[in-house]
Amino acid sequence: MKLLGFLSLFVVVSCQPLQDAGTEDKTFWRKVGSDTLDTILNRKEETGIAKNVIVFVGDGMGIPTVTMARIYQGQLNKMPGERNQLTFEKFPFVGFSKTYDASHQVADSASTATAIFSGVKTTQATIGLDTGAKYDDCVADGNAKAKTLGMMTWAQENGKDTGIVTTARVTHATPAGTYAHINNRDWECDSAIPTEHSTCVKDIARQMVEDAPGKNFKVILGGGRKQLGAESDGETNDTSCKREDGLNLVDTWKKDKTNAEYVTTAKDLNALDLSKVDYLLGLFAPGHMSYVAEKEETRPSLKTLTETAIKMLRKNSEGYVLMVEGARIDMAHHDNYAKLALIEAVEFDEAVAAAVAMTDPTDTLIIVTADHSHAAIMNGYPKRNNEILGLAEDSTALFYETITYSNGPGYEHHHPTDETVVSSCSPDCSEIEDRAMSSMRDIRKEPDRENDVFYRHFSGHYRKLASHGGEDVGVFALGPKAHLLVGVYEQNYIGTVISYAACMGPEAHRCKSAPSSSTSLFTHSTLGLLIYALLPRIFIL
Incomplete structure (x- = not known):
């Protein structure tokens, strides 16, 4: 019976069909909380010696990326x-x-x-x-x-x-x-x-x-x-x-x-x-x-390589x-390729x-x-079930993406400038910002951007590679x-x-x-x- 209780929690928390957030009433959330508490209270520590050790490194996979990948996979x-x-988010410790x-x-x-x-x-x-x-x-x-x-x-x-x-x-x-x-x-x-x-x-x-x-x-x-x-x-x-x-x-x-x-x-x-x-x-x-x-x-696939190893x-x-590394999560982020980073993170989870x-x-x-x-930043305040790669805010006066970056090459796409300036700019490329601050691109006119894996999300400061x-x-x-x-x-x-x-x-x-x-x-x-x-x-x- 305890096993069935855990599996029911697993289905409720991880696999609930898409629904309006309004159906998540107090009964729903109290059950989720109670079932989670039951799982934690019954958790046992594995006290033996580890015969095998597998270390997975999601390169650049900070907490914001984990959250974004969780939503994207769902x-x-x-x-x-x-x-x-994600699979590893269910790990007990x-x-x-x-x-x-x-x-x-x-x-x-x-x-x-x-x-x-x-x-x-x-x-x-x-x-x-x-x-x-x-x-x-x-x-x-x-x-x-x-x-x-x-x-x-x-x-x-x-x-x-x-x-x-x-x-x-x-x-x-x-x-x-x-x-x-x-x-x-x-x-x-x-x-x-x-x-x-x-x-x-x-x-x-x-x-x-x-x-x-x-x-x-x-x-x-x-x-x-x-x-x-x-x-x-x-x-x-x-x-x-x-x-x-x-x-x-x-x-x-x-x-x-x-x-x-x-x-x-x-x-x-x-x-x-x-x-x-x-x-x-x-x-x-x-x-x-x-x-x-x-x-x-x-x-x-990384899954195949892991299984083979x-x-x-x-x-x-x-x-x-x-040791298993999902390396290209990091590389996609360096280029402000948010969608690529999330795809790589999902493969890593597999x-x-x-x-x-x-x-x-x-x-x-x-x-x-x-x-x-x-x-990488996850901005407020998108509504529930909003596309993670879409806009967080979309109005005539204000529009910006849910996922943006503090710095990186995405700045250039969203603040168009002379490409020769980018190729020859100073280390911090501050002159690009000086010239482009007044001309921000309206990405709402680019309907295919969410399907383009090489679309660069907005960054707040120009850097040839995001930090x-x-x-x-x-x-x-x-x-x-x-x-x-x-x-x-x-x-x-x-x-x-x-x-x-x-x-x-x-x-x-x-x-x-x-x-x-x-x-x-x-x-x-x-x-x-x-x-x-x-x-x-x-x-x-």
């Missing part, structure tokens, strides 16, 4: 978006991490990745090194002393398998945070490293292929053929660094491995018999993988550690649902978080020791909990000898999540 499914819940780093109030993905994966905060744009190392300046002795070991090293030292999945280049800041130790996140290939530092440190791609822990990863899936010197002729659309040392690091990766497979398309990935594969490298683009909305046939890693009876369906909450700790937020946001980000946890992630804490604490929960790394001495199972085989919340992941959404609707 509206896609013809239900009240405001009452929808939720906290907030403070994302500032050792040098900046508003952090980047390099320093935040180091904090999450190693438990050590560091300087902006550096990876796998503490503050004893200098940004953009390699000193061999200094780097050696500043090196921080993280969850992938801890896992491998304990006999676990490891892997990474990303929609960015596999050498980009977040994935690199799982294996690299470098003074500048942009040193992804040899040509990017200044000559004076070229003998001091290997580029990120070489570190991944040649050094532990990267060389021991059983699964590497993402983009970035160019950084590994494996791009094909004509692949020139990526503007990031290109190898000049003549190395093909895919060949290097293959040399010392048995049963190793390298794939570049979704078709080739799907054709693999994973039972016969011990090592898998998939690079599906010369640079970052394409956006979901671009519908490239060669691009596997879990199938590979769960072969090891000792367990595994996996990958989380797949992981929940494939794992056991009694032995697998799943953490969903963001590395940092973005300068990150500095507010705390959510941490959603399920599985063993997930209850330790409740509260407000420093971002590096996530790495500390991973160490303790899996009984590996610096906190291993503190964990007690406990069975992998919890005191309750299934809690209401975790069982509900499993059912949610397994049942098609249309069935519930």
